[in-house]
Amino acid sequence: MLGEYRIVGHRASEIAADIERAVGAGDLEPGQLLPPMRELATELGVNPNTVASAYRTLRERGVIETAGRKGSRVRPRPASTARGSIRVDAPPGVRDLGEGNPDPALLPPMGDALAAAARRNAEEPGLYGQAPVDAELARLARAAMDADGVPEGPLAVTSGSLDAIERVLAAHLKPGDAVAVEDPGWGSTLDLVPALGLRPVPVAVDDDGPVPQAVSKALAAGARALIVTDRAQNPTGAAVSKERARELRAVLAEFPHTLLIEDDHGHAIVDLPLHPLAGVTDSWAFVRSTAKAYGPDLRVAVLTGDAVTIDRVMGRQQLGPGWVSRLLQCAVVHLWTSGAVDPLAVAHAYGERRDALLRALAERGIEAYGRSGMNVWVPVPDETGAVARLLHAGWAVAPGARFRMSAPPGVRLTVSSLGKDDIEPLADAVAAAAGPAPARSYG
Numbered sequence: 028m029l030g031e032y033r034i035v036g037h038r039a040s041e042i043a044a045d046i047e048r049a050v051g052a053g054d055l056e057p058g059q060l061l062p063p064m065r066e067l068a069t070e071l072g073v074n075p076n077t078v079a080s081a082y083r084t085l086r087e088r089g090v091i092e093t094a095g096r097k098g099s100r101v102r103p104r105p106a107s108t109a110r111g112s113i114r115v116d117a118p119p120g121v122r123d124l125g126e127g128n129p130d131p132a133l134l135p136p137m138g139d140a141l142a143a144a145a146r147r148n149a150e151e152p153g154l155y156g157q158a159p160v161d162a163e164l165a166r167l168a169r170a171a172m173d174a175d176g177v178p179e180g181p182l183a184v185t186s187g188s189l190d191a192i193e194r195v196l197a198a199h200l201k202p203g204d205a206v207a208v209e210d211p212g213w214g215s216t217l218d219l220v221p222a223l224g225l226r227p228v229p230v231a232v233d234d235d236g237p238v239p240q241a242v243s244k245a246l247a248a249g250a251r252a253l254i255v256t257d258r259a260q261n262p263t264g265a266a267v268s269k270e271r272a273r274e275l276r277a278v279l280a281e282f283p284h285t286l287l288i289e290d291d292h293g294h295a296i297v298d299l300p301l302h303p304l305a306g307v308t309d310s311w312a313f314v315r316s317t318a319k320a321y322g323p324d325l326r327v328a329v330l331t332g333d334a335v336t337i338d339r340v341m342g343r344q345q346l347g348p349g350w351v352s353r354l355l356q357c358a359v360v361h362l363w364t365s366g367a368v369d370p371l372a373v374a375h376a377y378g379e380r381r382d383a384l385l386r387a388l389a390e391r392g393i394e395a396y397g398r399s400g401m402n403v404w405v406p407v408p409d410e411t412g413a414v415a416r417l418l419h420a421g422w423a424v425a426p427g428a429r430f431r432m433s434a435p436p437g438v439r440l441t442v443s444s445l446g447k448d449d450i451e452p453l454a455d456a457v458a459a460a461a462g463p464a465p466a467r468s469y470g
Contacts (some may be wrong), residue, residue: 034062037073046081047090047201050101061091062098087202089221102221103432115414117423122444122451125425127261129296129401130443133335133376134322135367137358137440159341159350160184163282163360168315168329171294177313178306180331183341184351185247188292189215191314191330191340192254196223198339199286199310200251201452207245207253209237211404211430211437213261213290216254229432234398236267239274246278252286253279257301259319259400262430262439264381266293266399272302280309287311295320297399300375305332312336317359320368321399327359377401380450382444387454393461403440410436412429416460422453 032054036042049055061067064082068075093099102432117123165182171233173179185191196206202224208216210229220227228250231241237255246253255275258266267275279285287308291301294315305311312332316323330340344350362368381397388395388405397403407413407427414426417438427437438461445453 034071036066036081036114037071037077039077039084042067042071042073042078043084043321046085047088050090055101057101057103059101061101063098065223077278083202087224092221092287093203094389108405108468110231115217115418115426120417121421121423122438122449123423124442125423127425127439127441128323128443129319130376131367133443134320135362137322137325139365140358140367141354141363143361144354148354155354157353161353161356161360161376164329164365165355167360167363169331172313172315172331175301175303177301177303177331177421178311180313181334182339183330183337183344184356185314185328185330185340185344186326186348186351187318187328188290188313188314188316189219190326191312191328192216192288192290193219193223194340194343195286195288195312195330195336196220196252197223198336198343200225202253204382205245205248205250205253207242207250208432209254209256209260210432210434211262211427212254213256214429217430217432227432229434231434232263232265233266234263235271235417236265237271237275238262239271239278242275243278243281246282246285250285252288254288255304257289257293257303258297258299259402261292261400262402262425262427262437263404264397264400264402265311266299267304269300269302272304273361275304276307279304283308284308289313290316290317292319294402295368295370296373296377296401297401298371311335312340317362320370320373321359321362323418325355325359327355356375375395380445382455383450384440384442384445387450388457391454391458393454393458395457397442401441401443401444405440405457405461406435406437410438413460417456419454420456420460422456 032049034045036045064078065075067080086093091099092102115125160182205228206220208227209232217227217459220362228245230245231238285308287304289305296319305313310333314328316329317327340389381403384403385395385397395403395405414424417424425439
């Protein structure tokens with residue numbers, strides 16, 4: 028069952044540590060079946076409850092998964108191996124389209140905003156015991172959400188979208204619970220879920236967002252939470268349309284105890300309207316990050332949701348970091364009120380590059396996707412080969428393995444750094460690397 032490797036240890040912590048070390052070293056491979064608990068207990072001369080405790084610890088750490096009578100096995104993507112490690116480093120002379128960064132030229136300068144925050148702090152120093160959310164930030168954020176139809180709810184501030192998603196999941200779920208996730212989807216989410224000891228369940232995606240039938244199937248099978256990217260989905264650029272939102276709300280109405288998490292990280296970089304799903308389920312959360320429009324290093328995201336969810340998130344936050352720096356919150360207020368970013372102009376800039384690449388690929392018989400945001404997803408028959416050939420041609424792209432579970436192979440190209448003169452050479456390189464492929468869904 029384990030080949031030549033022999034698990035050792037007499038206490039649960041020792042057995043768990045030995046298995047985790049073996050997974051990290053590659054002695055136990057992803058998908059490898061572990062011995063039944065009673066069998067391993069007999070071999071080690073320990074009580075079966077000791078092995079059961081070790082396996083439970085490994086599940087909670089995202090190292091193994093258990094499927095009832097089918098036994099326990101090493102996770103196909105152990106939490107100790109982040110998807111971010113599946114990358115292609117761009118050597119000198121190679122254009123890097125794989126990191127997923129926004130165009131620095133479209134980000135606002137931070138000097139005035141930070142200076143304004145410093146002046147505010149000089150007048151009203153940030154001290155212990157103050158409200159964790161800046162009142163003006165809350166007012167502006169709530170007004171924007173009201174305009175977009177996001178249901179009323181209390182506000183929290185987190186250190187980015189992923190921080191918010193982690194806190195919301197931890198507030199409601201326990202290790203072993205299933206979470207429906209987009210496939211292809213944001214690699215960090217696909218890493219986070221098993222790292223929390225949760226079980227990701229893939230849900231197919233098309234241009235209009237998660238496929239309703241796939242969501243219904245996942246929830247009917249026991250998924251307790253659903254994570255949806257409203258716009259500029261990473262990596263496909265999908266955006267939830269008005270009709271799709273109606274269909275998804277109908278599905279969620281059949282499963283009212285589902286925890287719904289919506290990530291609107293595309294806010295201020297897309298010109299497509301928001302069609303929120305929140306309000307159908309008992310527990311929900313909606314998060315907006317400043318990263319894509321104002322800078323990845325500005326670690327501020329605004330979170331709203333039902334009262335119980337936000338209360339749990341803020342309560343736990345107070346026991347850790349306490350709050351997100353009010354200096355940064357004040358800087359965001361200045362950026363919002365000074366018009367430092369023109370969302371329509373930014374959306375137009377990314378849209379021009381994205382659409383030009385999509386047209387050029389279509390002219391070469393290459394099916395590709397990118398309805399919104401800064402990424403283009405290209406299905407390919409041979410992912411490894413396509414990445415290698417593009418690198419040889421001078422383009423580093425992101426391997427699709429970073430973003431998918433059961434979805435077909437593909438590559439992600441970030442258009443942020445592309446100029447008009449790049450489009451044709453890049454399309455030629457993608458066509459040569461991928462070859463014409465029949466049109467198909469990427470979910």
